[in-house]
Amino acid sequence: MGSEAGEAWKLLLKFFFSQRAGIPALAAEFELSPAQCHVLRLIEPGHPVPMGQLATTLSCDASNVTGLVDRLEARGLIRRHPSTEDRRIKVLELTPPGVRLRTVVLERLSEPPEPMKRLSPAEQRALVRILRRLLEE
Amino acid sequence: MGSEAGEAWKLLLKFFFSQRAGIPALAAEFELSPAQCHVLRLIEPGHPVPMGQLATTLSCDASNVTGLVDRLEARGLIRRHPSTEDRRIKVLELTPPGVRLRTVVLERLSEPPEPMKRLSPAEQRALVRILRRLLEE
DNA sequence: TATTGTTATACTCTATAACTATA
């Protein structure tokens, strides 16, 4: 009678934990930490992002973003410059090497793990449909 | 024509990332780090776990497990003692307070996030079925 | 005064390499 939301959530967590090692390993292929990988994902080419917004999205403290950005900037992957409207704000942009690395990282990240490929086409379609609903709004 | 496995994986990753802040926040409620929370999850009451096995499951170096276990043991949540068969091996066991904390953590972890509860009963059942297949073997 | 980002500090996670005890 009870809803299966709880069961679905537990299974999703279990799958998440079982795939847990995948993300750090993938990031390491590009000599990125998982967090750096995430930041690279979040800055879309041609869409500068204020540092503060990044802190909000990452649910972490602003001081943390400073260090994260320091390291990515030191590698020449991103650049920060003051906003023209409010000079307190610094916006982040990918450099050309940053754009290139982001592309290959995203491509590599898109490769589905084995268990996912074992699902039948119908199951894959159903999963896509449900996940889209999960991400709605 | 192409399979939808890739699309499903991308959506799943997106959902993970959108829920990303949830786990550390939940762990923090109990003054645990995410990694400590994970360890607590992995040691089932009455099923001692060798430290080496924990390192394998966590996909991390053994030296890391030492520190993780140090902190949990200092808090009286787990105990290590040498295996009777091979005295090089140390097995980990939950203490009674550890068992109690694990119970409430797991309970709290089982609460499905909002989007999950918005799914229709049929969608929830379909998701459970597919996730079970994903975790098979 | 309030806000954005930085710096100082401290703790945890993580890895590598060298070490100890046991097998």
Place this chain on the structure above:
DNA sequence: TATAGTTATAGAGTATAACAATA
């Protein structure tokens, strides 16, 4: 000799608090 775990060390992620520049 090989294996399980520890210690030493180093770098990265995270938070809090104090600070500078700007609004």
